[in-house]
């Protein structure tokens with residue numbers, strides 16, 4: 001091991017090169033600071049290679065076909081199966097076949113230094129790196145160390161599961177063929193999106209959901225509409241079931257799942273879409289008084305309490321497990337690091353200030369690329385009520401909007417605004433329907449901007465777009 005006296009010094013050292021880590025590098029370099037990035041696998045992280053990008057590349061053809069099948073005059077031409085090989089090749093293109101040359105070129109172009117290898121905190125302001133070749137480096141940070149090590153899939157402690165080669169999100173996004181029968185355990189976002197993709201790509205999907213419905217963090221109608229569409233597409237969606245054991249003999253044979261009550265189901269692959277745990281077991285948290293394996297709690301500037309040099313951004317701080325929020329946190333924390341390095345006397349930490357990630361808690365958007373798409377920002381009705389707001393939910397059938405009817409024959413969807421009755425602003429909005437993801441940003445602007453309902457009345461949606469849902473919702477609210 002090299003000694004600390006041989007440490008290479010930078011202004012900022014970033015541990016983990018996913019979207020959040022990359023954005024810290026970008027912001028701190030833009031501020032003229034010297035920055036090193038430590039990455040154990042591929043620069044770009046989970047999102048680029050085994051999550052957002054490949055999953056959306058698999059889903060886009062499925063959703064485009066579903067939309068086209070609802071357009072008179074076109075529907076007849078798109079009744080056949082997807083070209084699975086072409087879809088997988090398209091996915092491979094979007095992951096650059098799991099190579100990160102493009103991202104590395106970008107790091108070079110902005111003058112950041114990449115250290116490939118496993119990084120660990122090594123006491124105050126230091127990171128030790130072990131390269132794949134076994135070389136050791138110690139990096140020392142003048143201003144900040146930023147942990148952005150992300151998450152991995154949780155494999156629950158179910159008898160027989162660990163030895164049954166279950167798929168996680170990694171295999172579900174990188175598989176090179178469609179399994180004949182795919183069992184999916186879980187009912188949240190990864191489960192719903194991957195069930196949608198693989199059912200469309202030719203697998204017979206069976207979803208085994210522990211709860212009473214899909215997409216449990218959204219308004220209940222989101223999960224209901226997505227489950228209905230999955231069933232119509234031929235998938236089996238079973239709710240209120242619990243997996244008690246898994247059996248798989250040999251390495252390539254079918255896998256059996258034993259449900260509570262004894263029923264046995266068989267599949268060719270088993271996807272466990274049962275949540276995430278932080279990549280913090282072996283990153284030296286103990287050397288700075290934190291607990292290995294835990295999420296890293298931070299304040300609203302993404303700084304770790306009690307350590308004025310240590311920050312955590314992205315999934316690892318557990319504020320919002322979404323790429324765009326991790327990137328947002330990185331922009332905020334990058335700005336904080338740059339301001340403090342420049343000796344700015346006072347940070348802008350008021351609500352919605354430049355140095356606090358207010359949107360994580362007050363206006364977080366999410367788009368789920370199922371058929372129909374489900375998109376939401378801010379609070380659901382139940383969350384707003386739990387938080388003690390005096391609210392009213394305003395609902396409207398998206399299919400009744402002319403733009404939606406023209407978009408697709410028999411358009412099925414629903415929208416909800418959650419209105420704060422005391423301030424007459426939106427606390428949340430949800431849209432479920434084909435193409436609904438693109439309705440989301442208008443709602444995000446309204447929620448983050450706390451735009452008064454009276455002013456939204458003057459934001460006129462173009463006719464005949466699906467966005468006319470805004471007019472219908474406001475009319476419904478005003479009675």
Ligand SMILES: Cc1cc2nc3c(=O)[nH]c(=O)nc-3n(C[C@H](O)[C@H](O)[C@H](O)COP(=O)(O)OP(=O)(O)OC[C@H]3O[C@@H](n4cnc5c(N)ncnc54)[C@H](O)[C@@H]3O)c2cc1C
Pocket residue numbers: 015016017018019020021038039040041042043044045046047048050051052053055056117118119120148149150151169173190279282283313314315316320321322323324325326
């Ligand atoms: C199937 C799936 C689909 C998703 N789709 C979406 C989507 O459509 N939209 C969306 O917003 N979010 C989506 N997400 C969530 C999104 O992937 C994460 O929120 C995002 O990747 C988090 O970014 P991050 O930078 O915090 O961490 P990651 O992307 O996990 O990157 C962390 C990086 O740190 C590296 N690392 C870890 N430990 C070390 C170490 N000790 N030393 C060096 N390097 C280390 C890892 O190798 C990795 O490259 C999806 C997730 C899944 C699983």
Ligand SMILES: NC(=O)c1ccc[n+]([C@@H]2O[C@H](COP(=O)([O-])OP(=O)(O)OC[C@H]3O[C@@H](n4cnc5c(N)ncnc54)[C@H](O)[C@@H]3O)[C@@H](O)[C@H]2O)c1
Pocket residue numbers: 156185186187188189190191193209210211216243273274275276321322366367368369
């Ligand atoms: N389009 C997007 O924005 C997108 C897509 C995919 C994932 N993501 C994000 O990635 C993160 C991970 O998603 P996820 O769906 O893996 O996790 P999740 O935490 O959202 O859901 C995990 C689900 O698994 C269930 N579960 C846990 N243990 C179980 C068990 N033993 N048996 C049966 N069910 C069990 C839970 O009840 C929960 O509903 C989420 O935060 C999600 O927002 C986002």
